[in-house]
Amino acid sequence: MIEIKNLTKNFGRLTALNNVNLQLNKGECIALIGPNGCGKTTLIKSILGMVLPEKGEIFFKEKNIKQDIAYKHQIGYMPQIGRYPENMKIGQVIDLIKSIRNAKVATDTTLYDQFLLSGMLEKKMRTLSGGTTQKVSATLAFMFKPEVLILDEPTAGLDPVAAEILKAKITEAKNSGCLILITSHLLSELEDMVTQVIFMQDGFLKFHKNVVDLKADTGKVTIAKSIVHLLKSEEA
Amino acid sequence: MRILKYVVLDILKNKIVIVYAIILALFSWSAFSLEDNSTKGLLTVLNIILLTVPLVSVLFATIYVYNSNEFIELLVSHPVKRSVIWKALFLGMSVSMVVSFIIGAGIPLLIFADAGTALMMIVSGSLLSVIFVAVAFLSGILSRDKAKGIGVSIMLWLYFALLFDGLVLFIFFQFADYPIEKPVVLLSALSPIDLCRILILLRMNISAMMGHTGAIFKDIFGSQLGILLSFILLMLWVFVPFYISLIKFKKKDL
Numbered sequence: 001m002i003e004i005k006n007l008t009k010n011f012g013r014l015t016a017l018n019n020v021n022l023q024l025n026k027g028e029c030i031a032l033i034g035p036n037g038c039g040k041t042t043l044i045k046s047i048l049g050m051v052l053p054e055k056g057e058i059f060f061k062e063k064n065i066k067q068d069i070a071y072k073h074q075i076g077y078m079p080q081i082g083r084y085p086e087n088m089k090i091g092q093v094i095d096l097i098k099s100i101r102n103a104k105v106a107t108d109t110t111l112y113d114q115f116l117l118s119g120m121l122e123k124k125m126r127t128l129s130g131g132t133t134q135k136v137s138a139t140l141a142f143m144f145k146p147e148v149l150i151l152d153e154p155t156a157g158l159d160p161v162a163a164e165i166l167k168a169k170i171t172e173a174k175n176s177g178c179l180i181l182i183t184s185h186l187l188s189e190l191e192d193m194v195t196q197v198i199f200m201q202d203g204f205l206k207f208h209k210n211v212v213d214l215k216a217d218t219g220k221v222t223i224a225k226s227i228v229h230l231l232k233s234e235e236a
Numbered sequence: 237m238r239i240l241k242y243v244v245l246d247i248l249k250n251k252i253v254i255v256y257a258i259i260l261a262l263f264s265w266s267a268f269s270l271e272d273n274s275t276k277g278l279l280t281v282l283n284i285i286l287l288t289v290p291l292v293s294v295l296f297a298t299i300y301v302y303n304s305n306e307f308i309e310l311l312v313s314h315p316v317k318r319s320v321i322w323k324a325l326f327l328g329m330s331v332s333m334v335v336s337f338i339i340g341a342g343i344p345l346l347i348f349a350d351a352g353t354a355l356m357m358i359v360s361g362s363l364l365s366v367i368f369v370a371v372a373f374l375s376g377i378l379s380r381d382k383a384k385g386i387g388v389s390i391m392l393w394l395y396f397a398l399l400f401d402g403l404v405l406f407i408f409f410q411f412a413d414y415p416i417e418k419p420v421v422l423l424s425a426l427s428p429i430d431l432c433r434i435l436i437l438l439r440m441n442i443s444a445m446m447g448h449t450g451a452i453f454k455d456i457f458g459s460q461l462g463i464l465l466s467f468i469l470l471m472l473w474v475f476v477p478f479y480i481s482l483i484k485f486k487k488k489d490l
Binding site: 011045048049050051052069070071072073077079083084085086087088092093096097099100101 | 238239242246249303304305306307309310311312313314315316317487488489490
């Protein structure tokens with residue numbers, strides 16, 4: 001569904017992405033992991049067209065994303081730190097995005113209802129806590145029933161109840177055949193939903209593996225332990 | 237064009253544009269009622285417009301560009317073209333500045349001055365607002381640092397409003413022995429504020445106030461052609477900075 005070819009991006013002297021090649025398919029739930037500053041967010045932002053790479057192409061359903069922005073209709077994106085216009089109210093932000101998307105698909109309000117946003121529509125974005133901002137981001141990401149979900153640290157900052165609600169929603173989306181790309185540092189959290197793992201380091205794609213293969217190769221029972229095992233064996 | 241609506245509403249909520257309109261109104265009403273003849277009042281208003289309109293436009297628009305970062309970021313992750321976002325911001329800002337200029341200075345002008353001159357001043361004041369919004373968008377995109385961007389904007393205003401005429405005069409006196417009228421006129425095209433002054437004074441036919449460039453302008457082109465030419469140049473001053481900023485914005489990493 002998404003194909004990335006020879007993607008390279010530099011920020012000044014820093015190489016955030018170094019010749020990354022990836023093939024992401026429908027129905028996969030992919031964990032994008034790696035140490036801080038390894039290029040995860042840059043990769044995500046490149047897919048969304050927020051960061052423009054120096055080299056390489058990204059194809060969405062065989063179409064180069066440079067040519068047409070319509071592919072963004074099929075993506076739900078939840079940023080790591082949601083930045084919203086400070087003076088806008090929650091209700092206004094939701095209305096604005098709805099009108100931009102001129103939602104043809106029936107809007108999905110489960111998160112909106114479960115996060116009890118209807119009681120906070122008049123609150124300004126500036127006054128929200130980090131967790132509430134994340135709830136708004138999550139609601140917007142899932143609202144239009146996208147085929148692709150890109151979630152950058154989705155549960156960071158959410159309280160345990162909200163995190164559970166969100167996880168249930170992600171699992172539901174996975175079962176309905178969405179492509180889900182998730183970054184998280186809490187590996188244990190990803191355990192039961194992820195089918196593939198992409199590991200990045202210093203802008204390089206280290207590996208892209210099936211979870212089953214990864215566990216078999218390392219001989220460990222959980223993703224977390226396999227990754228730690230791999231990192232340690234590399235140092236040795 | 238729902239984005240445009242949000243931008244305009246957001247700017248109006250800011251209240252600075254409203255204060256700006258009130259201050260312009262106060263200045264123009266008092267200028268007209270204090271001076272005994274309307275030409276003198278008109279000249280006072282002209283000088284106020286030439287000084288304050290660019291300053292407020294360039295400063296407010298630069299700050300607004302930086303404060304819109306979150307808004308831009310939010311929209312870019314959704315199916316909206318970058319050029320649409322940037323144009324909506326520019327249009328929203330320009331419309332707000334022009335409307336508050338017309339409410340503040342336009343109404344007293346229409347009441348006290350003769351219709352032709354008033355119209356000319358409203359048009360050139362509006363153009364001046366839009367030009368400096370465009371300049372602000374350019375300096376806002378050139379640097380990621382807010383303080384730097386605002387600094388550049390203030391320097392540009394200082395240069396166009398105060399330093400430029402002095403510079404032209406200096407060049408003129410330095411090379412007084414040579415036939416340099418035409419190059420000097422070309423120079424005046426490099427400052428939108430100068431162009432506006434020429435435009436209005438050509439219309440009012442007061443060569444004493446025109447400054448060096450204006451007088452030469454009239455000599456060479458005559459009134460009609462001069463007005464047309466300066467008008468075209470002013471339009472270029474809107475399009476060129478904005479177009480460069482648009483290209484830069486399309487290539488910006490968010």
